[in-house]
Amino acid sequence: xxxxxxxxxxxxxxxxxxxxxxxxxxxxxxxxxxxxxxxxxxxxxxxxxxxxxxxxxxxxxxxxxxxxxxxxxxxxxxxxxxxxxxxxxxxxxxxxxxxxxxxxxxxxxxxxxxxxxxxxxxxxxxxxxxxxxxxxxxxxxxxxxxxxxxxxxxxxxxxxxxxxxxxxxxxxxxxxxxxxxxxxxxxxxxxxxxxxxxxxxxxxxxxxxxxxxxxxxxxxxxxxxxxxxxxxxxxxxxxxxxxxxxxxxxxxxxx
Amino acid sequence: xxxxxxxxxxxxxxxxxxxxxxxxxxxxxxxxxxxxxxxxxxxxxxxxxxxxxxxxxxxxxxxxxxxxxxxxxxxxxxxxxxxxxxxxxxxxxxxxxxxxxxxxxxxxxxxxxxxxxxxxxxxxxxxxxxxxxxxxxxxxxxxxxxxxxxxxxxxxxxxxxxxxxxxxxxxxxxxxxxxxxxxxxxxxxxxxxxxxxxxxxxxxxxxxxxxxxxxxxxxxxxxxxxxxxxxxxxxxxxxxxxxxxxxxxxxxxxxxxxxxxxxxxxxxxxxxxxxxxxxxxxxxxxxxxxxxxxxxxxxxxxxxxxxxxxxxxxxxxxxxxxxxxxxxxxxxxxxxxxxxxxxxxxxxxxxxxxxxxxxxxxxxxxxxxxxxxxxxxxxxxxxxxxxxx
Amino acid sequence: xxxxxxxxxxxxxxxxxxxxxxxxxxxxxxxxxxxxxxxxxxxxxxxxxxxxxxxxxxxxxxxxxxxxxxxxxxxxxxxxxxxxxxxxxxxxxxxxxxxxxxxxxxxxxxxxxxxxxxxxxxxxxxxxxxxxxxxxxxxxxxxxxxxxxxxxxxxxxxxxxxxxxxxxxxxxxxxxxxxxxxxxxxxxxxxxxxxxxxxxxxxxxxxxxxxxxxxxxxxxxxxxxxxxxxxxxxxxxxxxxxxxxxxxxxxxxxxxxxxxxxxxxxxxxxxxxxxxxxxxxxxxxxxxxxxxxxxxxxxxxxxxxxxxx
Ligand SMILES: Nc1ncnc2c1ncn2[C@@H]1O[C@H](COP(=O)(O)OP(=O)(O)OP(=O)(O)O)[C@@H](O)[C@H]1O
Ligand SMILES: [Mg+2]
Numbered sequence: 024x025x026x027x028x029x030x031x032x033x034x035x036x037x038x039x040x041x042x043x044x045x046x047x048x049x050x051x052x053x054x055x056x057x058x059x060x061x062x063x064x065x066x067x068x069x070x071x072x073x074x075x076x077x078x079x080x081x082x083x084x085x086x087x088x089x090x091x092x093x094x095x096x097x098x099x100x101x102x103x104x105x106x107x108x109x110x111x112x113x114x115x116x117x118x119x120x121x122x123x124x125x126x127x128x129x130x131x132x133x134x135x136x137x138x139x140x141x142x143x144x145x146x147x148x149x150x151x152x153x154x155x156x157x158x159x160x161x162x163x164x165x166x167x168x169x170x171x172x173x174x175x176x177x178x179x180x181x182x183x184x185x186x187x188x189x190x191x192x193x194x195x196x197x198x199x200x201x202x203x204x205x206x207x208x209x210x211x212x213x214x215x216x217x218x219x220x221x222x223x224x225x226x227x228x229x230x231x232x233x234x235x236x237x238x239x240x241x242x243x244x245x246x247x248x249x250x251x252x253x254x255x256x257x258x259x260x261x262x263x264x265x266x267x268x269x270x271x272x273x274x275x276x277x278x
Numbered sequence: 279x280x281x282x283x284x285x286x287x288x289x290x291x292x293x294x295x296x297x298x299x300x301x302x303x304x305x306x307x308x309x310x311x312x313x314x315x316x317x318x319x320x321x322x323x324x325x326x327x328x329x330x331x332x333x334x335x336x337x338x339x340x341x342x343x344x345x346x347x348x349x350x351x352x353x354x355x356x357x358x359x360x361x362x363x364x365x366x367x368x369x370x371x372x373x374x375x376x377x378x379x380x381x382x383x384x385x386x387x388x389x390x391x392x393x394x395x396x397x398x399x400x401x402x403x404x405x406x407x408x409x410x411x412x413x414x415x416x417x418x419x420x421x422x423x424x425x426x427x428x429x430x431x432x433x434x435x436x437x438x439x440x441x442x443x444x445x446x447x448x449x450x451x452x453x454x455x456x457x458x459x460x461x462x463x464x465x466x467x468x469x470x471x472x473x474x475x476x477x478x479x480x481x482x483x484x485x486x487x488x489x490x491x492x493x494x495x496x497x498x499x500x501x502x503x504x505x506x507x508x509x510x511x512x513x514x515x516x517x518x519x520x521x522x523x524x525x526x527x528x529x530x531x532x533x534x535x536x537x538x539x540x541x542x543x544x545x546x547x548x549x550x551x552x553x554x555x556x557x558x559x560x561x562x563x564x565x566x567x568x569x570x571x572x573x574x575x576x577x578x579x580x581x582x583x584x585x586x587x588x589x590x591x592x593x594x595x596x597x598x599x600x601x602x603x604x605x606x607x608x609x610x611x612x613x614x615x616x617x618x619x620x621x622x623x624x625x626x627x628x629x630x631x632x633x634x635x636x637x638x639x640x641x642x643x644x645x646x647x648x649x650x651x652x653x654x655x656x657x658x659x660x661x662x663x664x665x666x667x
Numbered sequence: 668x669x670x671x672x673x674x675x676x677x678x679x680x681x682x683x684x685x686x687x688x689x690x691x692x693x694x695x696x697x698x699x700x701x702x703x704x705x706x707x708x709x710x711x712x713x714x715x716x717x718x719x720x721x722x723x724x725x726x727x728x729x730x731x732x733x734x735x736x737x738x739x740x741x742x743x744x745x746x747x748x749x750x751x752x753x754x755x756x757x758x759x760x761x762x763x764x765x766x767x768x769x770x771x772x773x774x775x776x777x778x779x780x781x782x783x784x785x786x787x788x789x790x791x792x793x794x795x796x797x798x799x800x801x802x803x804x805x806x807x808x809x810x811x812x813x814x815x816x817x818x819x820x821x822x823x824x825x826x827x828x829x830x831x832x833x834x835x836x837x838x839x840x841x842x843x844x845x846x847x848x849x850x851x852x853x854x855x856x857x858x859x860x861x862x863x864x865x866x867x868x869x870x871x872x873x874x875x876x877x878x879x880x881x882x883x884x885x886x887x888x889x890x891x892x893x894x895x896x897x898x899x900x901x902x903x904x905x906x907x908x909x910x911x912x913x914x915x916x917x918x919x920x921x922x923x924x925x926x927x928x929x930x931x932x933x934x935x936x937x938x939x940x941x942x943x944x945x946x947x948x949x950x951x952x953x954x955x956x957x958x959x960x961x962x963x964x965x966x967x968x969x970x971x972x973x974x975x976x
Contacts, residue, residue: 073864074863094863094868095863095864096862096863096864096865096866096867096868097868099863099864099865099866100866104864105864107861111860111861112858112861113853113854113857113858113861114857115853115857116850116853116854116857120850120853121854123847123850124847124850124851124854124862124865124867125865125866148847151847187865188864191865191866316795316800317800318899320800320801321801455945455946484945485944485945485946486940486945487946487948487949489901489905491891491895491902491906492684492687492688492895492936492937494681494684494687494688494937495681495684495936495937495938495939495940495941495945496940496941496945498677498680498681498684498941499677499941501820502673502676502677502818515802515897515899516897518804518896518897519896519897522895522896523895525813526811526813526820526822526824526825527680527820528813528815528820542801543801543802546804547802547803547804547896547897548804549804549807
């Protein structure tokens with residue numbers, strides 16, 4: 024049984040078919056890449072999986088459970104986590120608080136339990152802070168705990184966003200163009216980080232990326248889409264030499 | 279042709295439906311009511327309507343109103359002016375031009391009566407405001423009358439009363455500067471009191487604006503001013519808040535009101551706090567005799583409420599209009615009748631109203647006495663003293 | 668008494684008056700601030716929610732007084748939570764039936780604000796239609812006792828109002844800055860999109876925000892009804908507008924700002940009425956507020972915020 028099973032999913036925006044009959048199956052602990060030209064529908068696929076959109080057609084199953092009709096927060100609690108193409112951190116909350124919000128979601132979100140400060144609640148609160156610190160330490164971010172994300176360099180913000188995504192203990196981590204906007208030095212750091220995460224945590228990673236260097240050095244297999252449909256699938260080397268892919272990326276006339 | 283056949287029964291129905299009232303229109307006396315049914319002082323509007331309905335039913339049930347040997351049914355048309363000046367003007371215009379009433383009773387409060395009086399006078403229709411005490415309501419308006427005494431009269435009455443009763447030499451005033459009635463009253467009181475005790479005897483002359491709820495700053499000044507009495511010429515729904523706050527800021531001396539105190543459910547809103555204070559009134563329902571008592575008893579039985587002065591004054595105002603109609607006679611020509619009624623009203627002598635005997639001056643204001651009422655320990659408005667001009 | 672002493676007494680007395688009057692603005696401003704802070708929605712119906720709170724308190728209190736020989740303070744103690752819960756239900760209902768559907772459909776914020784305005788008018792006129800235009804007197808639940816400190820007069824009610832306002836502020840400040848739901852509220856306000864990805868249901872957080880705002884408006888309504896015991900359907904309109912202005916001047920979105928703004932407005936209004944002709948009160952008060960905004964457009968405690976959407 025695949026961890027994530029997407030079958031024949033189509034997403035229609037008015038007259039535009041952003042995703043058409045897209046299928047993928049991700050196994051436990053895989054590291055898979057999703058590439059394609061701008062506007063191919065990659066982010067839309069992530070939005071579908073994380074519950075922001077409901078597919079026009081097709082089914083999505085996570086841990087063998089259909090996610091149709093579930094709200095994003097519900098999908099998250101099943102163990103799906105993601106980052107965004109343009110970083111979406113809470114810029115006016117400290118790095119530590121950004122992480123703590125995620126930890127909170129593991130407690131019940133009852134109305135009154137949270138406003139009355141019982142002893143048990145205070146204990147939980149302490150645990151949460153400790154856990155959040157642990158997550159930050161693991162990614163070597165603990166020195167920024169009290170900083171505001173808006174004051175951090177871009178590469179560090181990316182890392183914080185990944186840390187936040189990890190802090191809900193996901194089974195599936197979806198990274199939307201994690202290398203976007205990074206300089207070369209940051210890039211090697213990022214490749215190491217993703218590799219390390221994949222090794223250390225029992226999770227599946229699904230990554231959208233334009234930077235071939237990142238995709239080629241990390242992914243075990245790659246899926247290429249154009250105009251919302253899969254045009255190729257295979258190992259990095261196979262993909263690199265696939266004429267359809269080259270055509271999609273470089274346009275017709277170069278062939 | 280056949281296509282329009284269905285029109286025949288419709289037209290017939292219309293003839294049957296609208297025919298008789300058209301024929302009977304000549305036997306009806308139409309009087310308009312421009313009253314405050316909603317808005318800030320709905321109790322006033324309700325009392326007006328109650329009194330009017332009571333009087334109408336009394337006359338109509340007895341066969342109608344006799345003018346020159348002919349019986350007329352009374353038809354009263356009630357327009358809500360929402361306690362707003364603009365709405366009062368449009369209500370007056372509607373009653374005059376659309377409903378073609380012979381005369382208008384109301385509006386009650388000066389804020390509405392002053393502008394509505396202008397409209398009625400311009401359209402040459404007699405109007406009588408039972409309760410408005412602002413001089414501007416009738417000033418230079420031959421067609422406009424009132425059924426009560428005036429602000430300039432209430433001012434000296436209160437000044438005279440507090441001087442005799444409490445030997446007061448220093449007085450304070452708190453009033454709404456944005457409203458004609460309290461503003462006029464406050465100024466007339468100030469003039470009268472200063473005339474008796476010299477300039478500077480009004481030690482605090484404090485203002486607020488309509489809808490204010492907190493008067494603590496003004497009352498703090500008043501309490502510190504050393505005044506011996508406080509004059510609050512406000513409406514019944516504002517008085518409770520003012521009196522409560524005055525008490526909480528340490529005011530223990532008497533408070534004098536104006537006739538508007540009796541305009542609604544003052545005691546229901548104010549409770550114990552208003553007991554022991556005084557205000558001038560047009561009539562007192564405690565200790566009434568004769569026709570006044572009969573009115574009070576019947577009204578109370580009908581509406582489960584003792585009539586306040588608005589009800590009594592409205593009853594009298596309608597009576598004045600009817601007396602003038604009887605005197606003028608009716609020709610059926612609305613414009614001509616209106617002018618004749620106006621002329622007859624200005625010459626009424628000793629009309630025996632339930633709020634006292636009224637004689638009208640040509641300027642539209644009646645000559646009558648004021649009653650100073652005390653709110654007794656049962657919360658009743660008890661006759662205390664009569665003050666005449 | 669020397670003139671200086673009288674002046675001092677009058678300043679002290681008016682400070683107390685201002686604290687009481689400002690308490691109402693503050694309590695209402697807090698609700699504006701919470702909803703704005705979380706949804707960037709100016710909930711113009713809030714002043715009327717406060718009016719509804721006062722009426723609910725009136726009905727609960729009169730019902731309890733009539734139905735059993737309970738002493739006044741017991742009635743009050745029971746009325747407070749019931750009023751808060753019922754008014755919160757009204758606030759949440761507004762959220763559910765009026766604002767949420769629009770949000771779902773991705774309506775521009777302007778439409779939601781206009782909807783809020785309309786909801787306010789509906790509440791006012793619904794009340795008018797249901798209960799009629801007559802004013803109502805709030806029963807005296809606890810006897811008001813006047814204490815004198817020299818020339819300065821204090822009542823138990825005044826003290827209670829001020830204490831409740833300060834207490835409410837502290838509670839709200841704690842909830843927002845220290846609890847997990849508070850943290851979720853803040854997160855929601857900065858980026859609504861990212862919150863569900865942390866497994867937190869945004870709707871729950873929004874409903875909670877309305878619960879908080881409305882129940883504190885209820886508290887304000889109840890205390891207002893006790894202090895100025897004549898109720899009418901339009902009582903919330905003007906006070907609501909002014910509280911909204913207070914919240915903006917304090918720095919809308921900042922709990923501290925709303926709280927301070929409410930008291931600031933209370934102070935300015937009372938002090939102007941006390942030491943200048945009271946006719947000028949609103950003129951001067953709002954000129955001062957305008958000046959503050961002119962100096963600091965983000966309000967006293969506000970910080971400029973850039974929202975990338
Ligand atoms: N909510 C939406 N409503 C309408 N159209 C949308 C919506 N979201 C995406 N689209 C359209 O769907 C298509 C696919 O967009 P998507 O963001 O998934 O592309 P992408 O592959 O992520 O591109 P990029 O590499 O630029 O991030 C685009 O044409 C986009 O304009
Ligand atoms: Mg994208």
